Amino acid sequence: MSLFKYESEVREPLVKGNKTYHQITEDIISPIEVKPTKLWYVGFVLAICLLGFGVVSVYEEVVYGIGQWNLNKTVGWGWDITNFVWWVGIGHAGTLISAILLLFRQGWRTGVNRAAEAMTIFAVMCAGQFPIFHMGRVWMAMFVMPYPNTRGSLWPNFESPLLWDVFAISTYFTVSLLFWYSGLLPDFATVRDRAKTKLRRLLYGAAAFGWTGSTKHWQRHESLSLVLAGLSTPLVLSVHTIVSFDFATSVIPGWHTAIFPPYFVAGAVFSGFAMVQTLLLMVRHLLGLQDYITMGHIEAMNKVIVLTASIVGCAYLTELFMAWYSQNKYEGYAFFYSRVNLFSPYGWSYWGMMSCNVIVPQIFWFKKIRRNIFITFFMSILINVGMWFERFVIIVTSIYRDYLPSSWTIYYSPSIWELGFYLGTFGLFFTCFFLFAKYFPTIAVAEIKSVLKTTGDNYHEKMVPVETLEPEDFAHKYAH
Secondary structure (H helix, E strand, C coil): CCCCCCCCCCCCCCECCCCCHHHHHHHHHHHHCCCCCHHHHHHHHHHHHHHHHHHHHHHHHHHHCHHHCCCCCCCCCCHHHHHHHHHHHHCHHHHHHHHHHHHCCCHHHHHCHHHHHHHHHHHHHHHHHHHHHHCCCHHHHHHHCCCCCCCCCCCCCCCCHHHHHHHHHHHHHHHHHHHHHHHHHHHHHHHHHHCCCHHHHHHHHHHHCCCCCCHHHHHHHHHHHHHHHHHHHHHHHHHHHHHHHHHHCCCCCCCCCCCHHHHHHHHHHHHHHHHHHHHHHHHHHHCCCCCCCCHHHHHHHHHHHHHHHHHHHHHHHHHHHHHHHCCCHHHHHHHHHCCCCCCCCCHHHHHHHHHHHHHHHHHHHCHHHHCCHHHHHHHHHHHHHHHHHHHHHHHHHHHCCCCCHHHCCCCCCCCHHHHHHHHHHHHHHHHHHHHHHHHCCCCCHHHHHHCHHHHECCCCCCCCCHHHCCHHHHHHHCCC
16 A cells, blocks of 8 residues: 555645745735725625615615515515525535534635635624514514513513524624634734734734734634634534524424424535635635635535535425325425426426526536536526525415415515615625725635645645655655
8 A cells, every 4th residue: 555645646735836935925915915906996886885775775674664575464574584594504604614624624624714704704794684674673672682681571482493593693603703803813913014004003913912923822722713613513503403493393384394404504504605616716816816725625615515405405305205295285285386386476486496406516526517617606606596595485485375265465576675685785795705805814824824735736745655665765754
Protein backbone atom coordinates (compact mmCIF):
# COMPACT_ATOMS: atom_id res chain seq x y z
CA MET A 1 0.00 0.00 0.00
CA SER A 2 1.35 3.43 -0.94
CA LEU A 3 1.86 6.12 1.70
CA PHE A 4 1.44 9.78 0.80
CA LYS A 5 2.56 12.87 2.62
CA TYR A 6 -0.34 15.29 2.66
CA GLU A 7 -3.59 14.63 0.86
CA SER A 8 -4.98 11.75 -1.14
CA GLU A 9 -4.14 12.13 -4.81
CA VAL A 10 -7.83 12.45 -5.65
CA ARG A 11 -8.07 15.66 -3.59
CA GLU A 12 -7.26 18.78 -5.52
CA PRO A 13 -5.65 21.85 -3.91
CA LEU A 14 -8.08 24.20 -2.18
CA VAL A 15 -5.81 27.23 -2.57
CA LYS A 16 -4.78 27.79 -6.18
CA GLY A 17 -1.59 29.46 -7.35
CA ASN A 18 1.78 29.87 -5.69
CA LYS A 19 0.44 31.67 -2.64
CA THR A 20 2.45 32.90 0.32
CA TYR A 21 0.99 34.00 3.63
CA HIS A 22 1.48 37.66 2.67
CA GLN A 23 -0.17 37.12 -0.72
CA ILE A 24 -3.24 35.62 0.96
CA THR A 25 -3.56 38.70 3.14
CA GLU A 26 -3.22 41.00 0.12
CA ASP A 27 -5.77 39.11 -1.98
CA ILE A 28 -8.48 38.96 0.67
CA ILE A 29 -7.97 42.17 2.66
CA SER A 30 -7.15 44.61 -0.15
CA PRO A 31 -10.72 44.65 -1.64
CA ILE A 32 -12.05 46.23 1.57
CA GLU A 33 -9.32 48.88 1.57
CA VAL A 34 -10.16 50.38 -1.81
CA LYS A 35 -13.18 52.19 -3.21
CA PRO A 36 -16.06 49.88 -4.25
CA THR A 37 -16.60 49.08 -7.91
CA LYS A 38 -19.51 50.43 -9.96
CA LEU A 39 -21.17 47.00 -9.84
CA TRP A 40 -21.13 47.19 -6.03
CA TYR A 41 -22.86 50.57 -6.11
CA VAL A 42 -25.47 49.36 -8.59
CA GLY A 43 -26.28 46.30 -6.48
CA PHE A 44 -26.34 48.29 -3.25
CA VAL A 45 -28.74 50.92 -4.67
CA LEU A 46 -31.08 48.21 -5.98
CA ALA A 47 -31.05 46.53 -2.56
CA ILE A 48 -31.86 49.85 -0.86
CA CYS A 49 -34.77 50.40 -3.27
CA LEU A 50 -36.21 46.97 -2.47
CA LEU A 51 -35.77 47.65 1.23
CA GLY A 52 -37.64 50.95 0.85
CA PHE A 53 -40.54 49.18 -0.89
CA GLY A 54 -40.59 46.71 2.00
CA VAL A 55 -40.75 49.50 4.58
CA VAL A 56 -43.73 51.07 2.78
CA SER A 57 -45.47 47.68 2.63
CA VAL A 58 -44.95 47.05 6.34
CA TYR A 59 -46.20 50.56 7.12
CA GLU A 60 -49.44 49.85 5.22
CA GLU A 61 -49.97 46.61 7.15
CA VAL A 62 -49.24 48.08 10.59
CA VAL A 63 -51.34 51.23 10.11
CA TYR A 64 -54.34 49.74 8.28
CA GLY A 65 -54.26 46.20 9.67
CA ILE A 66 -53.61 42.71 8.43
CA GLY A 67 -56.59 43.08 6.11
CA GLN A 68 -54.12 44.68 3.69
CA TRP A 69 -52.98 41.12 3.01
CA ASN A 70 -55.24 38.79 1.03
CA LEU A 71 -55.69 36.39 3.94
CA ASN A 72 -59.23 35.05 4.13
CA LYS A 73 -61.50 32.62 5.97
CA THR A 74 -59.46 29.48 5.33
CA VAL A 75 -56.06 30.78 4.21
CA GLY A 76 -55.01 32.38 7.48
CA TRP A 77 -51.37 31.65 6.70
CA GLY A 78 -50.34 32.91 3.31
CA TRP A 79 -47.18 34.40 1.90
CA ASP A 80 -45.97 35.66 5.26
CA ILE A 81 -45.55 32.25 6.94
CA THR A 82 -44.41 30.71 3.65
CA ASN A 83 -41.61 33.25 3.49
CA PHE A 84 -40.83 32.83 7.19
CA VAL A 85 -40.17 29.10 6.78
CA TRP A 86 -38.25 29.75 3.54
CA TRP A 87 -35.87 32.27 5.11
CA VAL A 88 -35.29 30.08 8.20
CA GLY A 89 -34.34 27.23 5.88
CA ILE A 90 -31.84 29.37 3.99
CA GLY A 91 -30.14 30.23 7.26
CA HIS A 92 -29.24 26.60 7.96
CA ALA A 93 -26.26 26.04 5.66
CA GLY A 94 -24.07 28.65 7.33
CA THR A 95 -24.07 26.97 10.70
CA LEU A 96 -23.79 23.54 9.12
CA ILE A 97 -20.67 24.56 7.18
CA SER A 98 -19.19 26.34 10.18
CA ALA A 99 -20.00 24.00 13.04
CA ILE A 100 -20.43 20.44 11.82
CA LEU A 101 -17.68 20.58 9.19
CA LEU A 102 -15.37 22.18 11.76
CA LEU A 103 -15.98 19.34 14.19
CA PHE A 104 -15.26 16.83 11.43
CA ARG A 105 -12.14 18.79 10.39
CA GLN A 106 -13.19 19.22 6.77
CA GLY A 107 -10.62 21.53 5.17
CA TRP A 108 -12.82 22.64 2.27
CA ARG A 109 -15.05 24.65 4.62
CA THR A 110 -12.36 27.32 5.15
CA GLY A 111 -12.96 29.05 1.84
CA VAL A 112 -16.73 29.33 2.19
CA ASN A 113 -17.57 29.43 5.89
CA ARG A 114 -17.31 33.21 6.47
CA ALA A 115 -19.83 34.18 3.77
CA ALA A 116 -22.09 31.27 4.76
CA GLU A 117 -22.11 32.40 8.40
CA ALA A 118 -22.98 35.96 7.35
CA MET A 119 -25.78 34.58 5.19
CA THR A 120 -27.18 32.78 8.24
CA ILE A 121 -27.28 35.97 10.30
CA PHE A 122 -28.98 38.01 7.58
CA ALA A 123 -31.48 35.26 6.66
CA VAL A 124 -32.62 34.82 10.27
CA MET A 125 -33.02 38.62 10.54
CA CYS A 126 -35.34 38.47 7.52
CA ALA A 127 -37.25 35.44 8.79
CA GLY A 128 -37.98 36.88 12.22
CA GLN A 129 -39.98 39.78 10.82
CA PHE A 130 -42.75 37.68 9.26
CA PRO A 131 -44.34 36.16 12.41
CA ILE A 132 -43.94 39.48 14.25
CA PHE A 133 -45.89 41.48 11.65
CA HIS A 134 -48.32 38.59 11.15
CA MET A 135 -49.46 39.23 14.72
CA GLY A 136 -51.27 42.35 13.49
CA ARG A 137 -50.79 44.23 16.74
CA VAL A 138 -47.04 44.27 16.41
CA TRP A 139 -46.62 46.27 19.60
CA MET A 140 -47.71 43.13 21.49
CA ALA A 141 -44.68 41.17 20.27
CA MET A 142 -42.94 41.81 23.60
CA PHE A 143 -45.17 39.23 25.27
CA VAL A 144 -43.61 36.29 23.39
CA MET A 145 -40.24 36.95 25.02
CA PRO A 146 -39.23 36.00 28.60
CA TYR A 147 -40.86 38.58 30.86
CA PRO A 148 -41.23 38.94 34.66
CA ASN A 149 -44.38 37.13 35.68
CA THR A 150 -46.11 40.12 37.30
CA ARG A 151 -49.20 40.21 35.10
CA GLY A 152 -50.55 36.75 35.68
CA SER A 153 -50.09 33.86 33.29
CA LEU A 154 -48.14 35.31 30.39
CA TRP A 155 -47.55 32.04 28.54
CA PRO A 156 -50.89 30.19 28.55
CA ASN A 157 -49.79 28.22 25.47
CA PHE A 158 -46.32 27.27 26.68
CA GLU A 159 -46.53 23.94 24.82
CA SER A 160 -47.32 25.63 21.50
CA PRO A 161 -44.64 25.22 18.81
CA LEU A 162 -45.31 28.83 17.84
CA LEU A 163 -43.91 29.91 21.19
CA TRP A 164 -40.98 27.52 20.92
CA ASP A 165 -40.16 29.02 17.53
CA VAL A 166 -39.25 32.18 19.43
CA PHE A 167 -36.85 30.36 21.74
CA ALA A 168 -35.32 28.19 19.00
CA ILE A 169 -34.75 30.95 16.47
CA SER A 170 -33.50 33.53 18.98
CA THR A 171 -31.03 30.97 20.40
CA TYR A 172 -29.94 29.98 16.90
CA PHE A 173 -29.41 33.61 15.95
CA THR A 174 -27.41 34.37 19.10
CA VAL A 175 -25.08 31.36 18.82
CA SER A 176 -24.58 31.89 15.07
CA LEU A 177 -23.76 35.57 15.65
CA LEU A 178 -21.19 34.69 18.31
CA PHE A 179 -19.65 32.03 16.09
CA TRP A 180 -19.41 34.42 13.14
CA TYR A 181 -18.01 37.31 15.16
CA SER A 182 -15.44 35.27 17.09
CA GLY A 183 -14.04 34.01 13.78
CA LEU A 184 -13.67 37.60 12.59
CA LEU A 185 -11.43 38.74 15.46
CA PRO A 186 -8.04 37.71 13.94
CA ASP A 187 -8.99 39.23 10.59
CA PHE A 188 -10.18 42.47 12.18
CA ALA A 189 -6.76 42.71 13.84
CA THR A 190 -5.09 42.24 10.45
CA VAL A 191 -7.17 45.06 8.93
CA ARG A 192 -6.39 47.23 11.97
CA ASP A 193 -2.65 46.70 11.57
CA ARG A 194 -2.83 47.59 7.87
CA ALA A 195 -5.07 50.65 8.37
CA LYS A 196 -3.77 53.89 6.89
CA THR A 197 -6.15 56.28 8.66
CA LYS A 198 -6.75 56.82 12.35
CA LEU A 199 -10.50 56.24 12.02
CA ARG A 200 -10.11 52.82 10.38
CA ARG A 201 -7.48 51.87 12.94
CA LEU A 202 -9.79 52.93 15.76
CA LEU A 203 -12.91 51.18 14.44
CA TYR A 204 -11.25 47.90 13.46
CA GLY A 205 -9.18 47.99 16.64
CA ALA A 206 -12.36 48.23 18.72
CA ALA A 207 -13.92 45.40 16.69
CA ALA A 208 -10.82 43.21 17.23
CA PHE A 209 -11.13 43.47 21.04
CA GLY A 210 -7.38 43.89 21.50
CA TRP A 211 -6.37 40.78 19.53
CA THR A 212 -2.58 40.46 19.39
CA GLY A 213 -2.18 36.98 17.92
CA SER A 214 -0.47 35.63 21.03
CA THR A 215 -0.45 31.92 21.79
CA LYS A 216 -2.96 32.48 24.58
CA HIS A 217 -5.34 34.30 22.26
CA TRP A 218 -5.16 31.54 19.67
CA GLN A 219 -5.69 28.90 22.36
CA ARG A 220 -8.80 30.66 23.65
CA HIS A 221 -10.03 31.22 20.11
CA GLU A 222 -9.73 27.51 19.30
CA SER A 223 -11.49 26.52 22.52
CA LEU A 224 -14.33 28.99 21.94
CA SER A 225 -14.77 27.80 18.34
CA LEU A 226 -15.13 24.19 19.46
CA VAL A 227 -17.58 25.08 22.24
CA LEU A 228 -19.76 27.16 19.89
CA ALA A 229 -19.57 24.42 17.24
CA GLY A 230 -20.77 21.92 19.81
CA LEU A 231 -23.68 24.19 20.76
CA SER A 232 -24.56 24.94 17.14
CA THR A 233 -24.68 21.35 15.93
CA PRO A 234 -27.89 20.36 17.76
CA LEU A 235 -29.37 23.75 16.85
CA VAL A 236 -29.03 22.90 13.15
CA LEU A 237 -31.33 19.93 13.74
CA SER A 238 -33.63 21.45 16.36
CA VAL A 239 -34.54 24.81 14.80
CA HIS A 240 -36.24 23.57 11.66
CA THR A 241 -37.61 20.59 13.55
CA ILE A 242 -39.48 23.00 15.83
CA VAL A 243 -40.59 25.05 12.80
CA SER A 244 -42.01 21.85 11.30
CA PHE A 245 -44.03 21.31 14.50
CA ASP A 246 -46.04 24.41 13.56
CA PHE A 247 -47.65 22.11 11.01
CA ALA A 248 -47.07 18.55 12.19
CA THR A 249 -48.81 18.97 15.57
CA SER A 250 -52.05 20.07 13.91
CA VAL A 251 -54.83 17.78 12.62
CA ILE A 252 -55.12 19.44 9.21
CA PRO A 253 -54.80 17.00 6.28
CA GLY A 254 -51.46 17.50 4.58
CA TRP A 255 -49.82 18.73 7.78
CA HIS A 256 -50.44 15.99 10.33
CA THR A 257 -47.45 13.77 9.61
CA ALA A 258 -44.45 12.52 11.59
CA ILE A 259 -42.05 12.82 8.64
CA PHE A 260 -41.97 16.61 8.78
CA PRO A 261 -39.01 17.10 11.21
CA PRO A 262 -36.32 15.22 9.20
CA TYR A 263 -37.94 16.31 5.95
CA PHE A 264 -37.77 20.00 6.96
CA VAL A 265 -34.17 19.73 8.16
CA ALA A 266 -33.03 18.10 4.89
CA GLY A 267 -34.92 20.75 2.91
CA ALA A 268 -33.33 23.53 4.97
CA VAL A 269 -29.82 22.24 4.29
CA PHE A 270 -30.77 21.82 0.61
CA SER A 271 -32.00 25.42 0.19
CA GLY A 272 -29.23 26.83 2.39
CA PHE A 273 -26.43 25.28 0.35
CA ALA A 274 -28.09 26.52 -2.85
CA MET A 275 -28.13 30.09 -1.51
CA VAL A 276 -24.47 29.75 -0.43
CA GLN A 277 -23.65 28.79 -4.01
CA THR A 278 -25.52 31.82 -5.36
CA LEU A 279 -23.71 34.26 -3.08
CA LEU A 280 -20.25 32.71 -3.32
CA LEU A 281 -20.27 32.57 -7.10
CA MET A 282 -21.10 36.29 -7.17
CA VAL A 283 -18.43 37.12 -4.58
CA ARG A 284 -15.92 34.89 -6.37
CA HIS A 285 -16.42 36.75 -9.63
CA LEU A 286 -16.78 40.33 -8.34
CA LEU A 287 -13.85 40.22 -5.89
CA GLY A 288 -11.60 38.02 -8.00
CA LEU A 289 -11.30 35.24 -5.41
CA GLN A 290 -11.10 32.30 -7.83
CA ASP A 291 -7.91 31.07 -6.14
CA TYR A 292 -9.67 30.68 -2.79
CA ILE A 293 -13.21 29.69 -3.78
CA THR A 294 -12.14 26.92 -6.12
CA MET A 295 -13.95 24.36 -8.22
CA GLY A 296 -13.24 21.93 -5.38
CA HIS A 297 -15.40 24.00 -3.02
CA ILE A 298 -18.17 24.32 -5.61
CA GLU A 299 -18.15 20.61 -6.39
CA ALA A 300 -18.22 19.64 -2.69
CA MET A 301 -21.29 21.81 -2.11
CA ASN A 302 -22.98 20.41 -5.21
CA LYS A 303 -22.48 16.91 -3.79
CA VAL A 304 -24.33 17.98 -0.62
CA ILE A 305 -27.07 19.50 -2.79
CA VAL A 306 -27.67 16.31 -4.79
CA LEU A 307 -27.68 14.23 -1.59
CA THR A 308 -30.25 16.45 0.15
CA ALA A 309 -32.32 16.67 -3.07
CA SER A 310 -32.57 12.88 -3.01
CA ILE A 311 -33.61 12.90 0.67
CA VAL A 312 -36.27 15.54 0.00
CA GLY A 313 -37.54 13.56 -3.01
CA CYS A 314 -37.83 10.45 -0.83
CA ALA A 315 -39.86 12.48 1.69
CA TYR A 316 -42.22 13.71 -1.04
CA LEU A 317 -42.85 10.15 -2.23
CA THR A 318 -43.33 8.95 1.35
CA GLU A 319 -46.05 11.55 1.84
CA LEU A 320 -47.87 10.32 -1.25
CA PHE A 321 -47.50 6.69 -0.18
CA MET A 322 -48.90 7.38 3.31
CA ALA A 323 -51.82 9.35 1.87
CA TRP A 324 -52.69 6.28 -0.21
CA TYR A 325 -51.85 3.62 2.38
CA SER A 326 -53.80 5.28 5.20
CA GLN A 327 -56.98 5.28 3.09
CA ASN A 328 -57.91 8.56 4.76
CA LYS A 329 -60.10 10.32 2.22
CA TYR A 330 -59.19 13.78 3.53
CA GLU A 331 -55.47 13.09 3.24
CA GLY A 332 -56.08 11.63 -0.20
CA TYR A 333 -57.97 14.75 -1.25
CA ALA A 334 -55.18 17.02 0.05
CA PHE A 335 -52.48 15.15 -1.86
CA PHE A 336 -54.05 13.61 -4.94
CA TYR A 337 -56.51 16.36 -5.81
CA SER A 338 -55.09 19.58 -4.39
CA ARG A 339 -51.44 18.83 -5.20
CA VAL A 340 -50.72 16.03 -7.68
CA ASN A 341 -53.63 16.91 -9.96
CA LEU A 342 -52.10 19.30 -12.47
CA PHE A 343 -55.54 20.79 -13.23
CA SER A 344 -56.35 21.66 -9.62
CA PRO A 345 -56.09 25.36 -8.63
CA TYR A 346 -52.56 24.88 -7.21
CA GLY A 347 -51.34 21.86 -9.14
CA TRP A 348 -48.81 24.03 -10.96
CA SER A 349 -47.03 24.81 -7.68
CA TYR A 350 -46.69 21.13 -6.73
CA TRP A 351 -45.14 20.15 -10.05
CA GLY A 352 -42.93 23.22 -9.98
CA MET A 353 -41.71 22.01 -6.59
CA MET A 354 -41.09 18.45 -7.81
CA SER A 355 -39.25 19.63 -10.93
CA CYS A 356 -36.98 22.16 -9.21
CA ASN A 357 -36.25 20.15 -6.05
CA VAL A 358 -36.14 16.52 -7.14
CA ILE A 359 -35.88 15.96 -10.88
CA VAL A 360 -33.55 18.68 -12.16
CA PRO A 361 -30.91 18.52 -9.32
CA GLN A 362 -30.15 14.92 -10.28
CA ILE A 363 -27.93 16.28 -13.06
CA PHE A 364 -25.34 16.91 -10.33
CA TRP A 365 -24.55 13.20 -10.35
CA PHE A 366 -22.33 14.02 -13.34
CA LYS A 367 -18.94 15.51 -12.49
CA LYS A 368 -18.80 17.83 -15.49
CA ILE A 369 -22.11 19.38 -14.46
CA ARG A 370 -21.00 19.75 -10.82
CA ARG A 371 -17.95 21.69 -12.00
CA ASN A 372 -19.79 23.96 -14.43
CA ILE A 373 -20.04 27.52 -13.06
CA PHE A 374 -22.97 28.69 -15.19
CA ILE A 375 -25.12 25.60 -14.56
CA THR A 376 -24.32 25.69 -10.83
CA PHE A 377 -25.38 29.34 -10.55
CA PHE A 378 -28.59 28.75 -12.51
CA MET A 379 -29.42 25.65 -10.48
CA SER A 380 -28.77 27.41 -7.16
CA ILE A 381 -31.46 29.95 -8.02
CA LEU A 382 -33.83 27.32 -9.41
CA ILE A 383 -33.53 25.20 -6.26
CA ASN A 384 -34.54 28.08 -4.01
CA VAL A 385 -37.49 28.83 -6.29
CA GLY A 386 -38.49 25.18 -5.86
CA MET A 387 -38.05 25.34 -2.09
CA TRP A 388 -40.29 28.39 -1.96
CA PHE A 389 -42.88 26.38 -3.92
CA GLU A 390 -42.54 23.60 -1.33
CA ARG A 391 -43.46 25.88 1.57
CA PHE A 392 -46.28 27.44 -0.47
CA VAL A 393 -47.64 23.99 -1.33
CA ILE A 394 -47.53 22.80 2.28
CA ILE A 395 -49.35 25.86 3.60
CA VAL A 396 -51.84 26.96 0.95
CA THR A 397 -52.91 23.67 -0.67
CA SER A 398 -53.66 22.23 2.77
CA ILE A 399 -55.98 24.99 3.95
CA TYR A 400 -57.51 26.74 0.95
CA ARG A 401 -60.49 24.33 1.10
CA ASP A 402 -62.16 23.40 4.38
CA TYR A 403 -64.23 20.30 5.18
CA LEU A 404 -67.45 22.06 4.11
CA PRO A 405 -67.88 23.27 0.51
CA SER A 406 -69.54 26.39 1.93
CA SER A 407 -66.17 27.27 3.52
CA TRP A 408 -64.21 26.93 0.31
CA THR A 409 -62.35 30.09 -0.44
CA ILE A 410 -61.72 31.86 -3.67
CA TYR A 411 -58.33 31.43 -5.30
CA TYR A 412 -55.69 32.84 -2.95
CA SER A 413 -53.10 35.23 -4.35
CA PRO A 414 -50.92 37.75 -2.50
CA SER A 415 -51.67 41.45 -2.36
CA ILE A 416 -49.16 44.07 -3.47
CA TRP A 417 -48.24 44.66 0.19
CA GLU A 418 -47.54 40.96 0.81
CA LEU A 419 -45.35 40.93 -2.27
CA GLY A 420 -43.69 44.18 -1.16
CA PHE A 421 -42.93 42.77 2.29
CA TYR A 422 -41.24 39.74 0.70
CA LEU A 423 -39.21 41.87 -1.71
CA GLY A 424 -38.29 44.13 1.19
CA THR A 425 -36.65 41.24 3.00
CA PHE A 426 -34.55 40.62 -0.10
CA GLY A 427 -33.58 44.28 0.08
CA LEU A 428 -32.58 43.90 3.73
CA PHE A 429 -30.64 40.70 3.04
CA PHE A 430 -28.63 42.08 0.13
CA THR A 431 -28.10 45.47 1.78
CA CYS A 432 -26.49 43.68 4.71
CA PHE A 433 -24.53 41.36 2.42
CA PHE A 434 -23.16 44.19 0.27
CA LEU A 435 -22.03 46.05 3.40
CA PHE A 436 -20.47 42.84 4.70
CA ALA A 437 -18.59 42.30 1.43
CA LYS A 438 -17.28 45.88 1.53
CA TYR A 439 -16.18 46.21 5.16
CA PHE A 440 -15.52 42.63 6.29
CA PRO A 441 -13.10 39.99 4.95
CA THR A 442 -15.39 37.66 2.99
CA ILE A 443 -12.98 34.74 3.45
CA ALA A 444 -11.40 33.76 6.77
CA VAL A 445 -7.78 34.81 6.23
CA ALA A 446 -6.46 33.07 9.34
CA GLU A 447 -8.20 29.80 8.47
CA ILE A 448 -6.96 29.82 4.88
CA LYS A 449 -3.42 30.30 6.16
CA SER A 450 -3.86 27.42 8.60
CA VAL A 451 -4.54 24.95 5.77
CA LEU A 452 -2.19 26.45 3.17
CA LYS A 453 0.59 23.91 3.66
CA THR A 454 -1.76 20.95 3.34
CA THR A 455 -4.09 22.18 0.61
CA GLY A 456 -2.11 24.94 -1.11
CA ASP A 457 -1.17 24.50 -4.75
CA ASN A 458 2.52 25.27 -4.25
CA TYR A 459 2.80 22.96 -1.22
CA HIS A 460 0.85 20.11 -2.78
CA GLU A 461 3.83 17.95 -3.72
CA LYS A 462 3.63 15.14 -6.20
CA MET A 463 2.59 11.94 -4.53
CA VAL A 464 5.55 9.55 -4.26
CA PRO A 465 4.85 5.88 -3.44
CA VAL A 466 6.78 4.52 -0.47
CA GLU A 467 8.25 1.59 -2.37
CA THR A 468 10.23 3.95 -4.64
CA LEU A 469 12.05 5.49 -1.67
CA GLU A 470 15.26 4.34 0.00
CA PRO A 471 15.09 3.82 3.78
CA GLU A 472 17.04 7.00 4.51
CA ASP A 473 14.76 8.97 2.13
CA PHE A 474 11.71 7.64 3.91
CA ALA A 475 13.09 8.60 7.31
CA HIS A 476 13.79 12.13 6.14
CA LYS A 477 10.62 12.69 4.11
CA TYR A 478 8.08 11.25 6.51
CA ALA A 479 9.75 11.92 9.86
CA HIS A 480 7.00 14.39 10.78
